[in-house]
Amino acid sequence: MKITEQIKQPIAAEMELFEKKFYEAMSSKVALLNRITFYIVKRKGKQMRPMFVFLTAKMISGGTINERSYRGASVIELIHTATLVHDDVVDDSNRRRGFFSLNALWKNKIAVLVGDFLLSKGLLLSIDHGDFDLLRIISVAVREMSEGELLQIEKARRLDITEDVYYEIIRQKTATLIAACCSLGAASVNPDSEDVEKMRRFGELIGMAFQIKDDLFDYTEDSIGKPTGIDIKEQKMTLPLIYTLNNCTKQEKKWLINSVKNHNKDKKRVKEVIAFVQNKGGLTYAEKRMGEYQQEALEILSTYPASPYKDALALMVNYVIERKI
Template sequence: MVSKGRVNDRTYRGASVIELIHTASLIHDDVVDDSHMRRGVLSVNAMWKNKIAVLVGDFLLSKGMLLSIDYDDFDLLKVISKAVREMSEGELLQIEKAQKLDIDEETYFEIIKKKTATLISACCTIGSLSVSLDKNIMQQMESFGYLIGIAFQIKDDLFDYSGKRLGKPTGIDIKEKKMTLPLIYTINNCKKSEKKWLITSIKKYNKDKKRVKEVIQFVIERGGLSHAEKKMYEYKNKALKQLEYFPNSPYKSSLEMMINYVVEREK
């Protein structure tokens, strides 16, 4: 879309670096979350324990960095290095908030911007940067990536209440004490006694299947899902708006299709 269909070796290297970094982050995430399944199959840490998983993640991370260094793609390396830093900060912030459960929507959006949207933003930025030095275009694509990344994460959070999450059982976020948007909205918009019950459920009964189901039902009844869906569509529409800067083309149409897929997908 940025270069009217023309790509070069830097484009392919940028895509390869992103994939290596992304895979490394998923392997490390499974260690941090003590998750034994990844997309319906055993995770690396489940098969070969945490030590091997951490080392494999580190190896992939270093391979990605070296790929940029070996070809002097230092501008691309700067983008991905910033993304890795922000992803780590987001994970640490989420762990901190999971301990205290003192999270509002502003903090939630800060977490998902760093944890998820920053990587998708880096994808868009590197794609643009690989074929164009126009800073305005790069900034447009960077913003686009953040917007669609946030919509993507909200959709992922909604799966915890739908039973359609591939490879992860319903209620897994509650089990891991992750404060997602539907839950945050419900906690901040219910009676004091109900708020106390919710927080106690997450802190002490997060592995009780019956209690988790009750929490899920309560969140649904109190409009937590509706609120999250509304926010998701707001970010989707902002992402579509961002593309208006570019002329119509098959590439632009593909991105528009991707945006719609992000919010309509069922897994």
């Protein structure tokens, strides 16, 4: 059995019901919109976000979830899908998860409007049921994701960001959404409890580890998810590169920055950069940091009683670190 199926097993029934509820949450009187939302539902990914919501909720409640858990999962999926649709427009991207993006099929104007529609559907789903605590969690996540993206754009031009700024960028860009899923799951079954903050931190730690793992793919030959060196070509600052820049001579730093800025299309030069980062211990350092986040996440889990949901969340933490894509 694949690890993702193992993780899903204790919440298989909830995930099936969630898909129906999620599709209903997107319905509209406009036929064009329904065609597009059907397309969105058909090309779903691994569905990690709702899985986090349900596993957290069931671990904390001792195995039962309620309508709020389903609404929370639907809202986060609606709003996250809206941000992805807008991202594809901003990045002028024609593909997502191997399928055509909305803007590739229906052009930018329709894609932006669909993103707005999904966002408003998510907000209304919470407001109509008085789930203001859940809405707050999600709204904070969206604000942080936008700030993280803008912070990265602001800093990336200079290529001299510190490790602290890097952590702040990935915390906002990547970790904040997983953190929202876990705190949502907790808040849906046990509002205003310390579990809400505890699980937010748990999700944040997984998100940090997830992003560092993504960074590492850039320097390994066995990467399936994306071609080696792609972040270098896009001048994205990754942890192995930041560590190397801060731990080499002035001359080496100059060569490294020049390579990333001006020679990122040169395959031979990109290979040299990858080898240099490896030799300087950039990968070892990033792996060490990733392991620290993983351990801290597992420590939070260890404070909860044994259950299949807790085991599935522990599997999820380890899957983030060991995944091949």
